[in-house]
Amino acid sequence: MKESPFHDKPRTSCALGGALAAISALPDVIPIIHAATGCGGNLMNSVAFGAGYLGSSYCSGSAAPTSAVTETEIVFGGAERLREQIASTLKLIEGKLYVVATGCMTEMIGDDAGGAVSEFAEAGAPVLAISTPSFQGDCYAGYEILLDGIFNRWLRGVGAGASKPDPRLINVFGVVPGYDPFFRGDLEEIERIGARLGLKVNSFFSPSQTFDNITAAPAAALNVIFSRTRCRGFAERFAEKHGVPWWATDLPVGPEATDVFIRELAAKLGIGGAERVVAAENEWYYRYFERTADSYADGELRFYSVTVTNSNYALPLNKYLYRELGWTPAEIFVTDRLDEARRADLLAGFAELPVKPRFVSGSQEIARSIDRGRPVYRGQRYFDALTPLYIVGSTLEKQMALRRGAKYLAVSFPAYDRAIVAGGYAGYRGGLRLYEDLIGSFMAAKG
Amino acid sequence: MGKKLKQIAIYGKGGIGKSTTTSNLSAALSSLGYKVMQFGCDPKADSTNTLRGGSYIPTVLDTLREKGAVKARDVIYEGFNGICCVESGGPAPGVGCAGRGIITAVELFKQQKIFEELDLDCVIYDVLGDVVCGGFAMPIREGIARHVFTVSSADFMSVYASNNLFKGIKKYSNSGGALLGGIVANSMNAGYSRDIVDDFAERTQTRIVQYVPRSITVTQCELKGKTVIEAAPDSEQARVYMELAERVAAHEESRTPAPLELRELQAWAAKWSDKLLELETGTVPGGQAAGI
Known part of the structure; x- marks a missing residue:
């Protein structure tokens, strides 16, 4: 094709x-x-x-x-x-x-x-x-x-006969089923982390949820919105109707972001136990991760990265690639349609990253942007190689990656060259899963 | 020898006199010996009233709604001088798509080859309003009507609607759509009103096909449920419509208009507003003569 x-x-x-x-x-x-x-x-x-x-x-x-x-x-x-x-x-x-x-x-x-x-x-x-x-x-x-x-x-309000407010119950919104292809795995990791903090999590859209989670939602102590660009209006109206405050943050991917998330969440709710959970989860995470160091360092598995995702995943993914794996972001493409205010909200999150996202949705324009000034090697003496390159996007980026000889993994919609079932990249477990997928996808060529 | 069917669409702002003009045009063309169909494309379904003594006819969509299938003959009614009268009708107010209704009605006739069968010389579509949705643009798209005439008074909203229509015509002009025959200037009484429509026609590179004065004769005839051509054939107003019919019959070449951008149109209106004010206040002479 x-x-x-x-x-x-x-x-x-x-x-x-x-x-x-x-x-x-x-x-x-x-x-x-x-x-x-x-x-x-x-x-x-x-x-x-x-x-x-x-x-x-x-x-x-x-x-x-x-x-x-x-x-x-x-x-x-x-x-x-x-x-x-x-x-x-x-x-x-x-x-x-x-x-x-x-x-x-x-x-x-x-x-x-x-x-x-x-x-x-x-x-x-x-x-x-x-x-x-x-x-x-x-x-x-x-x-x-x-x-x-x-x-x-x-839904009727709490005052209209629903259950009483529960200080240990949170609702999670912002992860969009299907169009965030890992929504189930991501939400279940948030549920797991919440449970470790002693919280009940209404994530609504994961297979472990029932209809009762929906009816229990007005009793929550906090609405966590995993999106810098979506659901603000909804969260405002929810707060007005049911009196539940809201907090917009990024879906945490990998240990560093998840540590921050846990601490902030605990502070928001005024509960203890954050440090205990962070310590235990890190212990677990790094006992896996330390063993990747041999192949990662000796195999020189560091890349320039180009990501093509929606606005929800752009920041969590790039933070992980940049801060956890030490890759060099070359381009960050955000593909969903956002007005100026939402773009500004999103851009604010990229302050600590060396590259700012560009708002482009057409595959041709994305390919042109990557190729512009970075020709493929044809015997030139000097050129900006942008290599080794890893394109983390959707399946629509696959042909471009093959043409450039780049490594490639589909993580955003549409992803039709892989099966996604229970997997997700959120949290500690998700961080390891993302590492497995990033490295495993091109190691598959061996043997 | 097959004759060439002339299909014309008459557009204009609601209430500007479209149906009056169209019915009188149909009646006049028919008096000139042409076989005419008048196709009302308005949910009000009152376009052909004055061709049928003030009576309403069942619409294509009402018939379709009741019977599920329609034979074209069931919805064509004979009016003055053998004119074929059709009303597309529309759905109940607030639901359904009147534009889609017009498309359905026109498609039905095309499928059943009614135009050929009736041996028509001329089909005139009387279309509601300015081009607000794709459905109302149907007669000027896809080669159904070849010529568009717009009915406009010197009233700004009417000019605005005409300008909007011109935009629609221009948009479809490259894809085989209808082109503009000209403007029928209606309610031309005050001296300045002629100047306004003339100026608008010049600015948009089109022409005035006929100036139709406001006339008590029209009102009298309409109250009788008749066109001027039928009820007052010797009147001055009838002569005006006969002249319009002769021009339309002889009309061959339509053109793409040059609609004004909104800002240009506003500036144009402001200029005329100033001028009228000057006439009124006597800053420039001639106000009284101009009917102010």
Whole structure:
């Protein structure tokens, strides 16, 4: 497969895509797609194959209920078709919450999904509608719209009969299912670290969670947002509605970042035990890591790094490569669409790194940026070799890496040249896993 | 010998007199001996009223909604002098896509080869409003209508809508879309109103096809549910519409207009506002003669 000069494959999808991917990871939550035929299937394929072969779950993916509107509904309105679909879904499919998510066409023709849903909600059915056309934003926006719908609209406040505030309970948001391909492994490591601190962690989207985690969310002592660019508005509204304060930080990858995370988290919650956990985890981590030193030092496994990721992963990944492995960042590409304010928020985190991220999403532009002024060796006497180079990006960077003779690993969406199941790069365990993957991917050529 | 079907779209801001102009144009063309279809593309479905004694006809979309399938003949009604009247209609207010409705209606006729079968000389699409969504642009895209005429008064909002339409025409001009035939200047009474539309036409490199004065005759005829051509064929207003019809019938070559950018348009409007104020306050002579 050659790099095409004209076409590009997307590194994101629409708001509906983000919402559907997230719903598919929530236990007992059933999507009802109110969109044109094709939207559900195409968006399902996006993450089912593009997120390390994430696949689908109960009544998600190609089994998701949909109103599948066609021309008749576009002309005359699709609300009736939606009512029919909600009624049949409630009858046939077991779930604890049903989320109607709209697409572009049904929004453009003015279908009142909220109105249709309220008829069922008033009759006591657990149904909610969210507005997720592409003009609301990309998959990351869709994730946030879903969170807003479930936690800030559907869930009753603590005062309205939910459980009492729990000082040892935290909620975790910001890691976007599918479009952060390691969301399950990453969230489970956060749950594990939280448990070591004596905390209960609602991560919602990992397989160890149940629907009860959702209903327990308003009782949490803190919302931890693992994103510098996403979920601010959601967290604000959550705080207003349920009185839970929020803290935005980066997903910690590797021991150094995780040490800081644990200390800050404990301070935020006013709990002790941070140093004990940090010491024990470091002991464990370095007993593994010290043995890599022989191959790492003698094998000269240091690289120039180019990363191509979304804004959530850019900083954690680069900090790990730069500070833990001692690699030299050459380029940092952030591929999701961010407004100026969000870019500024993200850039602030890169102060300690020698390279600032560039906001580019097109594969061609990324390839050109890397090649510009750095020709591939063709017998020149002197040239900026940018070698040895390691490209840590998505599968869309693979051909470029092969052409440049660079090492390469897919860690961001779309990642379809590897399988991702329980793995993640967050925390101590994730740090070791990332090392294994980075080095293992090219050692595979041996033998 | 197959004759060449002339397809024309009439656009303009709502309430500016599009349907009145279109119906009188259809009636006049038909009086000149042409076989005409008037296709109302407006959810209000009142474009062809005055061709049918003030009565409403079932719309394509209503029929489609009730029957599921439509034979073109079921939605074509005969009006004054054998004019074929069609209304695309629209969905219930607030839901559905009226633009898509127009597309559906037009597609239906194309599929069933109705234009050929009826041996029409001329199809006139009476299209709602300025180009606000792709659906309303349908008649000027994909080679359906070849010529666009816009109905405009000297009112700024009307000029604004026309300018927007010109932008739409320009956008599609390279991909086989319709081109601009000209402006039908409507409600031309005050002396300055002619100057305003003339100036706008010059600035956008188009031309005025006819100046239609505001007339009590039109109101009287419409109250009777008739066009001027039918109810007052010997009136001065009828002569104006007949002249318009002759020009439209003879019209062959349309052009790409040169719409003004928003800022240019605002500056243009401000200039005219100053000028009108000067006329009013007597800073420059001639205000009274100009109807101020």
